[in-house]
Amino acid sequence: MRPEDVVNLDAYPILDRSDPARTALVERLRQELEENQFVSLPDFILPAAREQAVADAMEARGRAHHNNSNRNCYLHRTGDPSLPDDHPRNIMLSASTKMIAYDRFSDQSPVKLLYHWEPVRQMVAEIVGVEKLYDNEDPCQPVNLLCYETGDRSAWHFDSVNAFTMTLMLQAAEVGGEFEMVPNTRTDDDQNYDYVGRVVTGQCPEDAVAVAREAGALCIFRGCNSLHRVSPVVGDTTRVMGVFVYENEPGIVGDPEVNATVYGEREAVAG
Ligand SMILES: O=C(O)CCC(=O)C(=O)O
Numbered sequence: 001m002r003p004e005d006v007v008n009l010d011a012y013p014i015l016d017r018s019d020p021a022r023t024a025l026v027e028r029l030r031q032e033l034e035e036n037q038f039v040s041l042p043d044f045i046l047p048a049a050r051e052q053a054v055a056d057a058m059e060a061r062g063r064a065h066h067n068n069s070n071r072n073c074y075l076h077r078t079g080d081p082s083l084p085d086d087h088p089r090n091i092m093l094s095a096s097t098k099m100i101a102y103d104r105f106s107d108q109s110p111v112k113l114l115y116h117w118e119p120v121r122q123m124v125a126e127i128v129g130v131e132k133l134y135d136n137e138d139p140c141q142p143v144n145l146l147c148y149e150t151g152d153r154s155a156w157h158f159d160s161v162n163a164f165t166m167t168l169m170l171q172a173a174e175v176g177g178e179f180e181m182v183p184n185t186r187t188d189d190d191q192n193y194d195y196v197g198r199v200v201t202g203q204c205p206e207d208a209v210a211v212a213r214e215a216g217a218l219c220i221f222r223g224c225n226s227l228h229r230v231s232p233v234v235g236d237t238t239r240v241m242g243v244f245v246y247e248n249e250p251g252i253v254g255d256p257e258v259n260a261t262v263y264g265e266r267e268a269v270a271g
């Protein structure tokens with residue numbers, strides 16, 4: 001497969017940077033991201049590419065790391081004993097997912113072709129409002145296949161590292177697996193603990209926006225200040241999500257200790 005066979009270029013004419021249709025599209029998506037903290041690009045990949053990516057996930061399924069965690073919404077495993085029990089830093093939430101690292105699935109996978117393709121990287125840079133983005137160069141991190149089987153879910157959390165997150169729905173669950181977000185739950189200057197506490201204890205369901213995620217939809221979201229979660233999956237169909245990490249500088253790799261918590265301990269390589 002070639003990248004041109006992965007991306008739906010009829011709906012997303014991203015090849016020619018001088019094409020006015022591309023300029024208008026990118027501008028619309030940039031505005032939508034700014035307003036809502038997320039933007040969804042339906043039918044971003046073609047059906048055959050999507051099916052191949054799901055097959056890649058199923059083939060690599062046995063090499064997934066099972067993540068069962070109990071963490072607060074700041075992704076810390078321990079709370080703060082100096083704060084009250086009902087403070088959001090002390091409210092622990094459980095999550096369970098299966099993570100397939102970059103080096104655990106096929107290099108021919110359509111999700112890798114898409115990620116490493118300059119027209120996609122450049123489109124994303126313009127949507128998130130930066131000059132240029134670079135591929136992550138960690139062995140595990142650049143592209144992951146995140147699988148949710150029945151009972152799996154992610155708990156309310158803020159993303160901690162990147163200014164934006166990009167996901168691609170490869171296969172939706174039959175029931176559940178909804179991606180929900182509470183835009184601007186906090187700001188850079190205000191932790192808004194009262195409100196965060198109410199959201200994570202389920203007192204503000206009406207504030208959560210359900211992000212429509214048909215299979216094939218790309219989503220770019222700012223998860224740093226907007227709580228988000230994935231509701232529990234029910235049924236035999238695995239929810240399969242591609243997760244992509246772009247960087248603002250070249251040569252970025254992850255911290256092996258942090259990686260071990262996400263991808264599991266790796267066997268030491270001799271030599
Ligand atoms: O699986 C999803 O839809 C979202 C995953 C997520 O929260 C993330 O990658 O930060």
Ligand SMILES: [Fe+2]
Nearest residue numbers: 158159223228
């Ligand atoms: Fe997240």
